[in-house]
Amino acid sequence: MDNREIERKIWFTSDLHFGHDKEFLWGPRGFKSIAEHDRMVIANWNALVGEDDDVYVLGDLMLGSQEYGLCCISELHGRIHIIAGNHDTDAKMNRYFLELGNNVRSIKYADRLRYKHWEFYLSHYPMIVHNELNHEAHIWNLHGHTHSKDKFSYPHCYNVALDAHDNKPVEITEILEDIKNFYNNKNNIMQ
16 A cells, blocks of 8 residues: 555546536436436546545535535535525525535635636636736636636636536646646637
8 A cells, every 4th residue: 555645636626516407407417307417417526536635615505405416516526615596595605504504614605716826716606806017926816706618707717517517627737738738829809
């Protein structure tokens, strides 16, 4: 057995919408029902995320039956950090999400995260952020909410929602690669 410390990965996602039984949500994501959607979202998550990984969920975890939604969330691997979305009421955050125990490590309305020399502002809604000239010195907003398949929305805003990532969480190194590729594309006008 190898004694090296296992590096924890950092993942992001948004708009899980467990139990939200509206075709306009699960249909465009390629599913025939909310039950099929929820099973696949859980399977995709658990295939990628390790038990000790950190996952930032940027809002809208569940809608509908609280019991059903909590059951889905409790099946997810990792150490979950919740950023409130428009469907995450104070009652859900202060009562239901706290019932999840050790799985949920933090519940906030927004947060900042530093990774190497990068800085990220975490929110459910896309937020315009102030930036320097060098793209690697920028503060990037990681968000969800839009249900767009586009990874980039406003300048310096990156969409982590399931819709933009094939119904899977996205790892921080992939986000950085996407940002670097975005800036290397000379035809890109959103700088």
